[in-house]
Amino acid sequence: MLYAGVAWHSSGYEVVFSRDAGSGGAPVPSARFGPSERDALVAHLRSVADHADDELVSVVDSTNGIIDGLLMAVGLRVHRADPWSLPERPVLGSVGAADLAEAARRDLARLDRLTIDDGTLTGRVTEQLATMKRSAAAEAPLRAAGRWFTHGARDERVVALTFDDGPQPPYTGQVLDILDHYGVPATFFCVGLNALERSKDTDRMMAAGHTVANHTWSHAYLPDLTRDQLREQLARTFEVLPRIDGEPVRYFRPPYGSRSPEVVGWLGEEDVTTVTWDVDAEDWTLPSPEKIAADVLRKTEPGSVILLHDGGGDRSRTVASVPLVIEGLQERGYRFVLLDELKPAI
Ligand SMILES: [Zn+2]
Numbered sequence: 464m465l466y467a468g469v470a471w472h473s474s475g476y477e478v479v480f481s482r483d484a485g486s487g488g489a490p491v492p493s494a495r496f497g498p499s500e501r502d503a504l505v506a507h508l509r510s511v512a513d514h515a516d517d518e519l520v521s522v523v524d525s526t527n528g529i530i531d532g533l534l535m536a537v538g539l540r541v542h543r544a545d546p547w548s549l550p551e552r553p554v555l556g557s558v559g560a561a562d563l564a565e566a567a568r569r570d571l572a573r574l575d576r577l578t579i580d581d582g583t584l585t586g587r588v589t590e591q592l593a594t595m596k597r598s599a600a601a602e603a604p605l606r607a608a609g610r611w612f613t614h615g616a617r618d619e620r621v622v623a624l625t626f627d628d629g630p631q632p633p634y635t636g637q638v639l640d641i642l643d644h645y646g647v648p649a650t651f652f653c654v655g656l657n658a659l660e661r662s663k664d665t666d667r668m669m670a671a672g673h674t675v676a677n678h679t680w681s682h683a684y685l686p687d688l689t690r691d692q693l694r695e696q697l698a699r700t701f702e703v704l705p706r707i708d709g710e711p712v713r714y715f716r717p718p719y720g721s722r723s724p725e726v727v728g729w730l731g732e733e734d735v736t737t738v739t740w741d742v743d744a745e746d747w748t749l750p751s752p753e754k755i756a757a758d759v760l761r762k763t764e765p766g767s768v769i770l771l772h773d774g775g776g777d778r779s780r781t782v783a784s785v786p787l788v789i790e791g792l793q794e795r796g797y798r799f800v801l802l803d804e805l806k807p808a809i
Contacts, residue, residue, distance in 0.1 A: 464571070465491065467508055467521045468563030469530060471656065471681050472556040473699070476504055476530070479560035480511070481568050488516050493560065499660035501533060509537045522563040522574065524549060526692075528583040528682030528718055529628065529654050532747065532776030535579050542567060542574040543583065546687050555680070555695045579776075580748050584684060584719055594686050594723045601727035605737065611730075614741040615766035615805030620797050622767045623805050624649040624788075625740065627678055627716060630657050630664035631774030637782045638773045639667055645789045647799040649673050650738075652716040655680035655700030657774055662705070669705045674801050676714035677701055677735070682775070686723040693729050714738050714802055738802060740770035746781040747772050755780060756787035763792060766805060 465488065466481045475498050480491035491511055496504040512519035521534050521541045531541045544566040549558045557563070567574055575586030584591055605611035615621065626649060629635040635651075642649055651668050653675060658665050668675050679685075679696040688696065701711040715735040717726070730737055744750070744758035759769055769788070771781050789799070 464568075465511070465515050465517050465519045466564040466567040467511070467519060468560035468565070468567070469504075469521055469523050469527065469534075470557045470560035470563060471527050471530075474498070474659075475500070477560040478504065478508070479564050481561070481564035482517070483568060486517060491515075497660065498656045501530065504530070505533050505537055508534060508539055512539060520567055520571065522567045523583075524552075524557045524563060525583070525587075525687045526552065526557050526681050526683035528684065529656060529775055531577050531583050532579070535577065536777045541577045542571065543577055543585070544574050545587075548573055552692065554691050555699060557681070582719075582747060583682070587684075591684075591719060591721055595720065598722045598724050598727050601724040602722075605727065605731055609736070609807050611737045612768075612805075612807060613739045614764075614768050614808055616808050617765045619806065620765050620795075621800045621805065622763055622765075622769055622792060622797050623802055624769050624771070624799055625652060625716070625738070626650070626771050626773040627652045627775075628654055628657070628682065628772050629774035630661040631778070634778035634782050635661075635664050635773045636667075638785060639664075639671060641782070641785045641789070642673070643671060645786070647789055648801050649799070650676055650714065650802050651773065652676050652678035652714075653700070653704060654678050654682050654774065655696070655703055658700070658703045662703075665705050669707075674712055674714065674803070675704050676712050676716065676738070676802075677704065678716050679718055682718045684719065685717050685721045685726045688726070690729050693726065694733070697733055697735065738768065740768040742767045742769040744771065744784075746778075746784065747776060749777065749780055752780050752783035752787060755784035756791055759784075759788050760791045760795070763797070766808060768802075768805070
């Protein structure tokens with residue numbers, strides 16, 4: 464077996480390869496990629512897999528939630544290494560790529576193999592739901608203060624359309640074209656690593672009147688972070704997002720909606736309003752555009768916050784669903800608003 468550790472740091476990605484002892488095969492040199500060279504990274508791993516005599520296994524950690532979908536989209540095998548199989552992480556960045564490859568080489572059976580259906584948290588979905596449930600009490604004071612919401616008031620036929628995990632070409636531009644065409648505003652929860660070299664996209668969002676908000680730097684599973692790592696993920700992302708009067712917009716969405724009581728407490732100490740969602744068509748599992756739109760239309764109520772994705776994998780189906788979603792909701796008398804215009808739920 465050939466293992467590729469895929470690490471992220473403040474300015475991009477590193478890939479280091481490792482092989483089972485005595486398995487032969489030519490050594491594969493390590494490689495570095497900038498955040499906007501993600502397609503090249505994926506193509507590189509695909510090419511290594513095509514030319515290797517043994518099977519290639521790519522390994523990410525639970526703070527690297529933006530690359531696995533792209534690797535699986537080209538048919539690569541991806542496993543996730545969790546903190547208990549790894550050395551400590553720096554304040555910003557995953558563990559090193561060599562450590563990731565080594566964790567897989569040592570004991571691949573301990574590392575969950577990811578599926579497109581369960582995504583980055585394959586094997587930890589039950590744990591994630593239980594940890595979220597335990598967080599409800601900690602969220603209550605933030606909800607009461609208007610600093611955490613899932614949807615708006617149910618008494619007006621307005622909805623907020625939100626797109627997560629971008630910007631990612633070509634999908635983000637296509638979504639923006641569609642929103643332009645219909646004159647509909649939306650909120651984009653951007654991943655810092657994606658936004659870093661794509662200010663053209665985030666500037667276009669701002670110029671069109673959309674809201675550009677924070678979705679962490681690397682799409683990390685928040686319960687695995689320390690207080691300092693969470694703070695750094697937020698601060699770095701705010702640094703690369705566009706500003707209004709010198710200040711970035713202070714909305715934040717946790718990747719996967721993930722949180723723990725500790726994480727909620729830490730978010731309470733940050734200058735952010737956390738926004739989750741009440742309508743999820745699970746478009747990242749790649750259903751048809753018609754199914755995505757039908758799901759959204761069935762689940763939407765007055766005040767709903769609708770979750771879709773413009774990044775993190777092949778989003779062509781989501782893009783094709785957006786006109787169906789917009790027209791369907793308009794036919795049902797809904798008006799699209801930004802998060803600022805959603806009246807709080809009481
Ligand atoms: Zn996300």
